[in-house]
Amino acid sequence: MYKEICAKYAPTKDNLIYILHEIQDTHPQHYISQEAVTAISEYLKLPENHIYGVLTFYSMYSTTPRGKNIIRLCESPPCYIKGSENILRKLKTILGTGVGETTKDGKFTLELCACLGVCGNAPVMMINDDVYGDLSEEKVEDIIEKLRGRS
Amino acid sequence: MKYYRSHVLVGINETSVAAGVQSFVRALRAELSKAGLSEEINLLETGPLGFFGKGICLTVYPENVNYENLKEEHIPELVQEHFLKGRPVASLMLESAGKFSPKLNYSKRIVLRNSGIIDPESIDDYIGTGGYEAWEKALTQMEPKQIIEEVKNSGLRGRGGAGFPAGVKWSFTAPLQAEQKYVVVNADEGEPGTFKDRLIMEGDPHQLLEGIMICARAIGATKSYIYIRGEYKLCIHRLQKAIDDCRNYGIIGTNIFESGFDLDIEIKIGAGAYVCGEETALIESLEGNRGHPRWKPPFPGVKGLWQAPTVVNNVETLANVPFIISKGADEYKKYGTPECTGTKVYTILGDVAYPGLCEVDMGTTLRTIINDYAGGMKKGFKFKAALVGGAAGMILSERLLDVKMDLASLNQYSAVLGSGAILVMNEHQSIVDMLWSILRFFRHESCGKCSPCKTGTQQLYRLITKLKKGDGTMDDVELMLTIADTMQQTSFCALGQSPIMAIRSAIDNFRDEFIAITQK
Ligand SMILES: Cc1cc2nc3c(=O)[nH]c(=O)nc-3n(C[C@H](O)[C@H](O)[C@H](O)COP(=O)(O)O)c2cc1C
Ligand code: SF4
Ligand code: FES
Secondary structure (H helix, E strand, C coil): CHHHHHHCCCCCHHHHHHHHHHHHHHCCCCCCCHHHHHHHHHHHCCCHHHHHHHHHHCCCCCCCCCCCEEEEEECCHHHHCCCHHHHHHHHHHHHCCCCCCECCCCCEEEEEECCCCCHHHCCCEEECCEEECCCCHHHHHHHHHHHHHCC | CCCCCEEEEEECCHHHHHCCHHHHHHHHHHHHHHCCCCCCEEEEEECCCCECCCCCCEEEECCCEEECCCCHHHHHHHHHHHHHCCCCCHHHECCCCCCCCCCCCHHHCCCCCCCCCCCCCCHHHHHHCCCCHHHHHHHHCCCHHHHHHHHHHHCCECCCCCCCEHHHHHHHHCCCCCCCCEEEEEECCCCCCCCHHHHHHHHCHHHHHHHHHHHHHHHCCCEEEEEECCCCHHHHHHHHHHHHHHHHHCCCECCHHHCCCCEEEEEEECCCCHHHHCHHHHHHHHCCCCCCCCCCCCCCCCCCHHHCCEEEEEHHHHHHHHHHHHHCHHHHCCCECCCCECEEEEEEEECECCCEEEEEECCCEHHHHHHHHHCCECCCCCEEEEEECHHHCEEEEHHHCCCECCHHHHHCCCCCCCCCEEEEEECCCCHHHHHHHHHHHHHHHCCCCCHHHHHHHHHHHHHHHHHHHCCCCHHHHHHHHHHHHHHHHHCCCHHHHCHHHHHHHHHHHCHHHHHHHHCC
16 A cells, blocks of 8 residues: 555656655544655665654654644644643543643544644644634533534 | 726635635625626625624725624625615724724725725736736836836835835845846735735736836846745735746746747745744745744845845735836935835734735824824724734834834834834733733744844743733843844844834833832
8 A cells, every 4th residue: 555655656766755745644543654764765766764754754644643634733822822722731631641642542533733834823733624713611612512423 | 998887896815815705705706797787796705804803894886884893694785775775884884993984095096906806816816907017118118227227216115024115125136147046025914913914916817927026137146035924825826827827927937028038937835933034044945944034144135045046025014116126216206205216115003993904105194094094093993003014023102103104213212113004902901911912922833043132032931921911020020121232243144133113112102001010
């Protein structure tokens, strides 16, 4: 499977970022496994430590398995002064997890991130590819409830 | 052209898409047609509307009424009351605005002149407003040298933070002999509170492309990459469509307009690291490496992407270029101040009545921006401070509201205009708290390549946390200044050199607050 994804891209180093993106996006647990790193290393003829170096540098990649829905709550100053800490507390309570952890049912991973560029609607979070703005504690509850309902 | 009685603009952006704007538009169209209004009311899906309302927002011209947070169930009322009978529905109007109607100043716009007016996904709309005339002129009537002269004369300075004159930058790269040169567009926009580049690209992607084309011709580059953050899905979609349309129209490709000039533009997606906005780190990232900054010199203009001469410019910088080429440097210089020409795009956030997007002359004071473009403070709130330029910017107090916002004037306060982000704080908000959040950001984003920044950002965070808890002393405050000063002098790149600005401005302008918290 990893080989097939790699083969979609020319075997040049600048495609590493893209290959990593696609492998992570298509993996049900949204992460880059050791096997994936080996496959990429063989394909791009790059040492594994280069790939790990890149992988661990960028905040979008993960080397550990994650949940079906990845919640990224913005903690940068504009969201912070609009109360992102309260939203974080709420998320932790309703999910029952801490930051960087995944819920037992494997549905959610909670992460913090830097400014998402939608500060006009602070506080903001992203769940997978969707942006949720103007968050309030009630709104967060609704959003998570809806996603929980979906299997 | 068809004549419409009124124009209804629907803002399509990340938040409205999440709120279901697509199905809303379909329903509104159906309702308008049911009411027999399809020929009278022009419903246009466009980019940023110039204000940040909640959810789905509409602006109705000519009356300039703004609606926010619309739901499909509001449609019948809107159509019946407003579009049919001409009575705007007060209960749905933008809440924070009150009676204030912000200056739209379209006559004074360069970068945003089409934003919120044309359909950004239509190349014909762009061409209809005179789009790609500058490109044709640059390609068929001007020599590269003349283009560079014009841009130099215009006084255009980089809008990505450092403010380097664009024409001068290009003039270093243009004469170099190389097999390949590149134009790289910096659309990484990671400065907290900043999203003007996103709005520029969402509102008028073709204008950026036209700027890239002119720059490529000026320096002799045949390939351009737009490095954009992965979260900007709508931007990426619109830019890709714009690029594809240009290819189909023969505006880019090979032997463009029979001139013998070739150019291709490609989008590259980032992977989330603030430091990748630094131009050499960005190049490293494009090459598939960790985003660590490179030593300068050599500058990217000489040895950049894959060691080839590369001009890196910010989105807003390039979006100014078509105007300069089509109207001329002299016309451009009518905007702004003599030392700092043109306009500047700002996003205003926080406790103002009307948070939004504006484009004003360089040199406009913060007071004017806040009062005339953002309607002053939100009802019941008093101004305390403004964070200008994001985390790498500075915290200004009331005393500094009349400083002219341009690169030359702000230099006196050792600030840069930076990112165009203005975050207004009210009297109940704590400066120490704000600084804590800024320093947490730097601690997280330091890339770890050099020790002054790697350890400095951690120490700063430790000290501000201590202060925030009420456990700090004025010695800790002084120590923060010393550390940040040392970082400024010894850090490898501008990231480590920046925290001093927020720290010094906070302490200088709000010393009382630091004294109070250390005496708790
Ligand atoms: C930490 C850091 C982050 C930066 N982020 C950005 C950015 O997001 N966008 C940008 O255009 N420039 C950014 N810059 C400035 C770039 O290094 C560079 O000066 C700019 O892209 C040049 O374009 P200009 O001359 O058109 O302004 C950043 C610089 C540093 C040190
Ligand atoms: S100053 Fe900071 S961000 Fe810049 S190279 Fe050093 S550690 Fe990296
Ligand atoms: S600060 Fe949170 S989205 Fe910009």
